[in-house]
Amino acid sequence: MTDFNEPINRIGTNSIKWDTILKTYNEEELLPLWIADMDFKAPHGVLKAYQDVINHGVIGYADTPESLYESIIDWEQRHHQLTVEKSEILFFSGVLAGITTALQALTEPNDAILIHDPVYPPFANIITTNRRKLIRSRLIEEDGHFIMDLADIEEKFKHEKIKLMILCNPHNPGGRVWTKNELNQLGELCKKYGVLVLSDEIHQDLVFAPHEMTSFFAAGDSFSDFSVQFTSMTKTFNLAGIKNSIVFVKNERLKKQLTRKQEENFQQEINTFGLAGMEAAYRTGDTWLKELLDYLQGNVAYTLDFFQNHLPKAAIMKPEGTYLLWVDFSDYGFSDEELENLLVHKGKVVLNTGVSYGPSGKQHMRLNVACPRKTLEEGLQRIVTALN
Numbered sequence: 001m002t003d004f005n006e007p008i009n010r011i012g013t014n015s016i017k018w019d020t021i022l023k024t025y026n027e028e029e030l031l032p033l034w035i036a037d038m039d040f041k042a043p044h045g046v047l048k049a050y051q052d053v054i055n056h057g058v059i060g061y062a063d064t065p066e067s068l069y070e071s072i073i074d075w076e077q078r079h080h081q082l083t084v085e086k087s088e089i090l091f092f093s094g095v096l097a098g099i100t101t102a103l104q105a106l107t108e109p110n111d112a113i114l115i116h117d118p119v120y121p122p123f124a125n126i127i128t129t130n131r132r133k134l135i136r137s138r139l140i141e142e143d144g145h146f147i148m149d150l151a152d153i154e155e156k157f158k159h160e161k162i163k164l165m166i167l168c169n170p171h172n173p174g175g176r177v178w179t180k181n182e183l184n185q186l187g188e189l190c191k192k193y194g195v196l197v198l199s200d201e202i203h204q205d206l207v208f209a210p211h212e213m214t215s216f217f218a219a220g221d222s223f224s225d226f227s228v229q230f231t232s233m234t235k236t237f238n239l240a241g242i243k244n245s246i247v248f249v250k251n252e253r254l255k256k257q258l259t260r261k262q263e264e265n266f267q268q269e270i271n272t273f274g275l276a277g278m279e280a281a282y283r284t285g286d287t288w289l290k291e292l293l294d295y296l297q298g299n300v301a302y303t304l305d306f307f308q309n310h311l312p313k314a315a316i317m318k319p320e321g322t323y324l325l326w327v328d329f330s331d332y333g334f335s336d337e338e339l340e341n342l343l344v345h346k347g348k349v350v351l352n353t354g355v356s357y358g359p360s361g362k363q364h365m366r367l368n369v370a371c372p373r374k375t376l377e378e379g380l381q382r383i384v385t386a387l388n
């Protein structure tokens with residue numbers, strides 16, 4: 001049984017989460033509850049696969065063996081009832097690398113691209129740095145969780161002539177696991193208005209029962225004709241540093257455009273460690289993942305309870321998946337800058353600032369609870385110190 005309570009010192013390991021905050025804030029002894037990686041060791045089976053590569057000692061160019069494809073196909077079938085074939089799988093050095101390449105392959109400069117507000121910040125960066133037009137559709141908060149504003153989306157499809165939408169499924173930062181029905185309604189609109197979809201499903205395995213992951217492909221008839229899916233084992237098994245990801249593309253025309261751009265950018269060769277870790281994770285990671293989800297659910301429950309008792313003015317969203325919690329601090333009346341300053345310099349705790357996720361993120365913060373319970377307890381206590 002994995003001991004997720006084991007404290008692991010990450011300081012001095014070139015960790016973005018732990019080592020960059022001193023430079024950013026010029027403040028000692030900060031506790032990081034930001035950026036989406038976990039303070040847990042990767043599964044034993046993955047570490048052993050790395051050890052085997054190291055013991056062999058020659059780290060040459062890596063092929064993608066048949067057994068790797070089989071491990072992915074098997075995982076998707078067993079965990080997500082998604083049928084994919086070898087010919088529908090591409091590899092990239094990260095989900096964002098894949099999304100960027102797809103955006104370049106499937107759209108032109110000045111094309112209008114839709115994303116939700118709030119949503120994972122790099123989507124907006126990718127769109128603007130590639131000189132596409134950024135359009136946002138605000139999510140509606142209803143009964144303590146986000147729902148899509150389909151009327152607004154349709155309006156924008158029609159009047160902004162949206163070419164493509166980048167969807168976060170499950171949703172970061174709100175933790176929504178979009179239902180089949182929601183995805184179906186969205187997809188039918190995309191079909192009607194000829195909008196392509198890039199579905200970022202990197203959080204696909206981090207879903208809490210009874211919620212169920214639905215991949216965009218599976219949400220409606222022929223949705224794979226106008227969409228591409230992106231996933232990875234890096235979020236699931238805490239391997240973000242190996243920069244490795246998978247693309248599922250079933251439509252031949254989309255695949256051709258995507259592989260052509262991948263070759264133009266010479267992105268088709270994949271990191272040896274990434275491939276070894278991927279196959280090992282998918283072959284040996286089931287039990288670890290089950291234990292992880294139990295532990296994360298415990299941390300989520302602890303956090304919700306803590307907020308209710310100690311920070312009742314903050315409105316915190318209960319996630320259906322992911323280890324990320326979206327918190328509305330607006331009732332405290334602080335500006336975004338004041339809120340960040342209080343948390344960092346008075347509480348000595350670092351969260352992600354909400355405005356980076358879109359204009360609706362004003363006075364919000366995103367909280368990462370994927371750490372040992374003791375670290376979480378300390379971090380939450382620091383939020384109280386900052387705000388009270």
Ligand SMILES: Cc1ncc(COP(=O)(O)O)c(C=O)c1O
Pocket residue numbers: 036093094095096097120168172200202203232234240243244245
């Ligand atoms: C929704 C989403 N997509 C992509 C990424 C980053 O993926 P990668 O490191 O594979 O580019 C993250 C990381 O937090 C994420 O939350």
